[in-house]
Amino acid sequence: xxxxxxxxxxxxxxxxxxxxxxxxxxxxxxxxxxxxxxxxxxxxxxxxxxxxxxxxxxxxxxxxxxxxxxxxxxxxxxxxxxxxxxxxxxxxxxxxxxxxxxxxxxxxxxxxxxxxxxxxxxxxxxxxxxxxxxxxxxxxxxxxxxxxxxxxxxxxxx
Amino acid sequence: xxxxxxxxxxxxxxxxxxxxxxxxxxxxxxxxxxxxxxxxxxxxxxxxxxxxxxxxxxxxxxxxxxxxxxxxxxxxxxxxxxxxxxxxxxxxxxxxxxxxxxxxxxxxxxxxxxxxxxxxxxxxxxxxxxxxxxxxxxxxxxxxxxxxxxxxxxxxxxxxxxxxxxxxxxxxxxxxxxxxxxxxxxxxxxxxxxxxxxxxxxxxxxxxxxxxxxxxxxxxxxxxxxxxxxxxxxxxxxxxxxxxxxxxxxxxxxxxxxxxxxxxxxxxxxxxxxxxxxxxxxxxxxxxxxxxxxxxxxxxxxxxxxxxxxxxxxxxxxxxxxxxxxxxxxxxxxxxxxxxxxxxxxxxxxxxxxxxxxxxxxxxxxxxxxxxxxxxxxxxxxxxxxxxxxxxxxxxxxxxxxxxxxxxxxxxxxxxxxxxxxxxxxxxxxxxxxxxxxxxxxxxxxxxxxxxxxxxxxxxxxx
Numbered sequence: 001x002x003x004x005x006x007x008x009x010x011x012x013x014x015x016x017x018x019x020x021x022x023x024x025x026x027x028x029x030x031x032x033x034x035x036x037x038x039x040x041x042x043x044x045x046x047x048x049x050x051x052x053x054x055x056x057x058x059x060x061x062x063x064x065x066x067x068x069x070x071x072x073x074x075x076x077x078x079x080x081x082x083x084x085x086x087x088x089x090x091x092x093x094x095x096x097x098x099x100x101x102x103x104x105x106x107x108x109x110x111x112x113x114x115x116x117x118x119x120x121x122x123x124x125x126x127x128x129x130x131x132x133x134x135x136x137x138x139x140x141x142x143x144x145x146x147x148x149x150x151x152x153x154x155x156x157x158x
Numbered sequence: 159x160x161x162x163x164x165x166x167x168x169x170x171x172x173x174x175x176x177x178x179x180x181x182x183x184x185x186x187x188x189x190x191x192x193x194x195x196x197x198x199x200x201x202x203x204x205x206x207x208x209x210x211x212x213x214x215x216x217x218x219x220x221x222x223x224x225x226x227x228x229x230x231x232x233x234x235x236x237x238x239x240x241x242x243x244x245x246x247x248x249x250x251x252x253x254x255x256x257x258x259x260x261x262x263x264x265x266x267x268x269x270x271x272x273x274x275x276x277x278x279x280x281x282x283x284x285x286x287x288x289x290x291x292x293x294x295x296x297x298x299x300x301x302x303x304x305x306x307x308x309x310x311x312x313x314x315x316x317x318x319x320x321x322x323x324x325x326x327x328x329x330x331x332x333x334x335x336x337x338x339x340x341x342x343x344x345x346x347x348x349x350x351x352x353x354x355x356x357x358x359x360x361x362x363x364x365x366x367x368x369x370x371x372x373x374x375x376x377x378x379x380x381x382x383x384x385x386x387x388x389x390x391x392x393x394x395x396x397x398x399x400x401x402x403x404x405x406x407x408x409x410x411x412x413x414x415x416x417x418x419x420x421x422x423x424x425x426x427x428x429x430x431x432x433x434x435x436x437x438x439x440x441x442x443x444x445x446x447x448x449x450x451x452x453x454x455x456x457x458x459x460x461x462x463x464x465x466x467x468x469x470x471x472x473x474x475x476x477x478x479x480x481x482x483x484x485x486x487x488x489x490x491x492x493x494x495x496x497x498x499x500x501x502x503x504x505x506x507x508x509x510x511x512x513x514x515x516x517x518x519x520x521x522x523x524x525x526x527x528x529x530x531x532x533x534x535x536x537x538x539x540x541x542x543x544x545x546x547x548x549x550x551x552x553x554x555x556x557x558x559x560x561x562x563x564x565x566x567x568x569x570x571x572x573x574x575x576x577x578x579x580x581x582x583x584x585x586x587x588x589x590x591x592x593x594x595x596x597x598x599x600x601x602x603x604x605x606x607x608x609x610x611x612x613x614x615x616x617x618x619x620x621x
Contacts (some may be wrong), residue, residue: 002356010449014441014445017231017235023415024419025416027415030410053223055224055228055231059452059453059456062220062231062450062452062453063456065446065449066450067452069449072184073458074177079179093179094182097189101185107215108215109219111212112214113217115215116216133223137218137222137601
């Protein structure tokens with residue numbers, strides 16, 4: 001179930017990235033059209049705001065899948081020469097550290113979300129409130145923690 | 159040395175230990191940054207820990223919701239869509255139709271295709287993996303020696319790190335606060351120089367030992383025509399991205415967005431024509447691949463931000479820079495030592511980690527040796543002002559870092575190509591990359607002696 005949730009979130013994040021690409025394509029076309037016939041068509045209003053908010057929502061959605069696929073880079077210099085049991089222990093240490101990090105970030109993101117909402121922080125050009133865009137990040141960090149936690153359970157595949 | 163600087167130095171040792179314990183690089187950096195800040199608050203009570211922690215309310219969001227960084231996931235997605243969309247296959251076949259008949263021509267086509275694919279991909283590992291899958295079977299079928307085949311593809315894969323758009327270039331620019339666009343422009347000529355030197359390396363190698371590359375039979379005219387026709391849209395795609403970036407028609411994020419649209423369109427059209435291409439499931443898989451790479455990159459960038467903040471609080475980078483400025487060290491020797499150290503570290507450390515961990519320490523020292531932030535080119539030790547030094551050093555450092563990808567024992571490209579050709583012993587692949595390593599050495603020398611190779615294009619385009 002965790003694997004499905006992580007995959008669904010990653011694909012949703014990828015879809016947001018495709019949407020950013022589509023808006024960018026549209027923006028470039030409108031820019032070119034505006035250069036050819038000034039004043040008829042403007043560019044997408046608040047394009048940079050839109051990219052910033054959407055990418056801010058999309059990127060955290062990719063993290064649980066990254067954890068699940070063990071995508072975080074590590075340095076294989078000393079560890080690979082250790083006995084298998086020591087390597088497994090180090091692997092678990094790394095996963096435990098990932099779990100702690102995900103929970104740490106989730107805790108502070110809740111504080112940040114509440115503060116952003118209380119302050120009424122909005123995107124400067126679009127005027128959209130920012131706090132709803134932090135919600136996918138919070139869900140993703142919790143799922144990341146769950147994925148890392150599941151990897152620590154007895155019998156988990158690393 | 160002050161207590162704060164000692165804490166910084168101790169944290170550096172701890173970071174190396176955590177890395178050796180195989181902790182994920184980003185996690186090791188974050189643990190060092192946060193743990194080090196706690197220790198710092200004990201040593202220097204005015205650097206309180208609680209206010210430091212409160213920055214995490216917004217720091218993660220500010221990193222992920224950055225317009226400048228948005229170029230990274232888009233370029234990564236473009237690379238994976240291109241990789242799954244059949245673009246690499248058409249590119250290789252088209253270049254093979256142009257130069258494949260020469261002795262060694264198919265290996266040269268593989269280098270050309272690696273360069274072209276690197277231009278839409280931005281990742282050396284993805285370039286090596288994709289082009290390895292496309293070109294290696296053809297090289298083997300035509301009887302190319304495994305040493306030449308695997309060596310050329312492992313080396314060709316490194317072209318992705320420099321030929322714009324390149325994710326490592328973006329990350330370097332962010333780490334040292336350089337202009338991404340300037341870095342892209344500066345990388346074009348050095349990237350093309352690498353292609354020329356790699357082609358020359360193949361030509362020389364094959365001339366000395368013709369047995370490495372047998373004569374290739376001519377393609378049928380109809381087959382050749384088709385391959386060339388299929389190359390055209392791929393070249394248009396590359397042209398749109400590279401010329402758009404080079405001539406300043408696009409800034410990086412729009413270039414990446416347009417690139418994603420074009421690669422997607424290309425893949426969907428191929429699908430309609432029944433020639434592979436992209437369907438929904440392939441796009442989904444590209445999203446999942448993107449998730450792994452992007453998640454890893456963003457976490458490292460976030461960790462780099464935390465670590466940078468910590469080291470700034472220790473005052474260690476500033477102390478190193480002040481020491482360098484006051485010393486009698488010969489700037490050129492220090493630069494050479496830095497590059498040499500990067501080569502050595504590249505044998506053990508992954509390239510992204512080197513950019514985010516090592517370069518932030520090197521850069522302030524180099525800047526101080528050059529004469530500081532405000533020095534003009536005529537008075538500077540390297541004859542370049544601070545902005546140009548940043549660009550030139552970035553290109554040099556990335557070229558050297560990319561050497562690590564084909565240097566044993568942890569040259570990742572060697573392992574990627576090795577996994578695609580399990581019957582070829584690793585020592586053969588290592589021997590195969592030796593001529594390309596020599597070509598890279600020559601390129602580093604040229605870039606060192608002639609900074610204009612990196613700086614001419616940015617200067618010209620800036621008017």
